[in-house]
Amino acid sequence: MQVSKVVFAMLLAGVGAAPLVSAHADQLSDVKGRGALTCGVYSNVEPFSYPNAQTRQLEGMDVDICTAIAKHLGVKAKLEPLAVEARIPQLKLGRVDVVVANLAYTKTRAGQIAFSDAYYSTKEVLVVKKADAGKKLADFSGQKISAADGSTSAQSIPLSIKNGQAVTFHDTSSAFLALEQGKVNGFVTNQMTATKIAKQVDGTAGAVVIATQPMLIEPIAVGLRQNEPGMKDAVNKALNAMEQSGEMSQIFDRWLGPKTQYALTRTDKVTPIDQLKFTPVN
Known part of the structure; x- marks a missing residue:
């Protein structure tokens, strides 16, 4: 009876005994x-x-x-x-x-x-209106550039464009719409999305191109x-x-x-x- 009491006390104290509750599985x-x-x-x-x-x-x-x-x-x-x-x-x-x-x-x-x-x-790339096709990233210094909120596209703007003003939106479509409406001077997204958008609006008044210099890899x-x-x-x-x-x-x-x-x-x-x-x- 005395031995049982000692073991019980050890269990409560966690001394010399295995834990009562097993660790959470990985x-x-x-x-x-x-x-x-x-x-x-x-x-x-x-x-x-x-x-x-x-x-x-x-x-x-x-x-x-x-x-x-x-x-x-x-x-x-x-x-x-x-x-x-x-x-x-x-x-x-x-x-x-x-x-x-x-x-x-x-x-x-x-x-x-x-x-x-x-x-x-x-690659994160800069999408601009066709009229700005010949410009380099340096030419957009201090200008407003859009991107999706929470994306590396948005983070790339101040890194790749001097004094670039990142204007973020809930999603990619809204960020591109800002460029279409002239609210920003450029729009940053990944290369695949940019290529698709450029093809969709090619030949229209809202045609866009991808700047030759990538923002990030x-x-x-x-x-x-x-x-x-x-x-x-x-x-x-x-x-x-x-x-x-x-x-x-x-x-x-x-x-x-x-x-x-x-x-x-x-x-x-x-x-x-x-x-x-x-x-x-x-």
């Missing part, structure tokens, strides 16, 4: 236990994640990447549509497991979340929660397996490749971000 175990990977994706940004006109189901490059990663993890993909500015907060709050939404690496983001290996690099990766090494390792293994099998290039070509309206050629490979040469934005 994120990878949670995901596998649920049988689903919740991916934060864009709600309506072509060609990354947007609703199909007929089925209303989300489709796009990021949807395919999320689905492929989930398959490699042995679970199903669950898509959670997010606004541009909600990507990091929703990941930090744990409402999504990962973010696959054309997410560029920045210093600030790297202090808040973890990043997978980069699976391609993109950015590595794109999967956003992950901090301090989850198992999850990060699993995602990186999935991305590298996709690279080796050619699956990553197939996904890229389907949405951005030479036969699409963006006509891009993938020259990047899945690579750890610390092995890339680029100037990260804050």
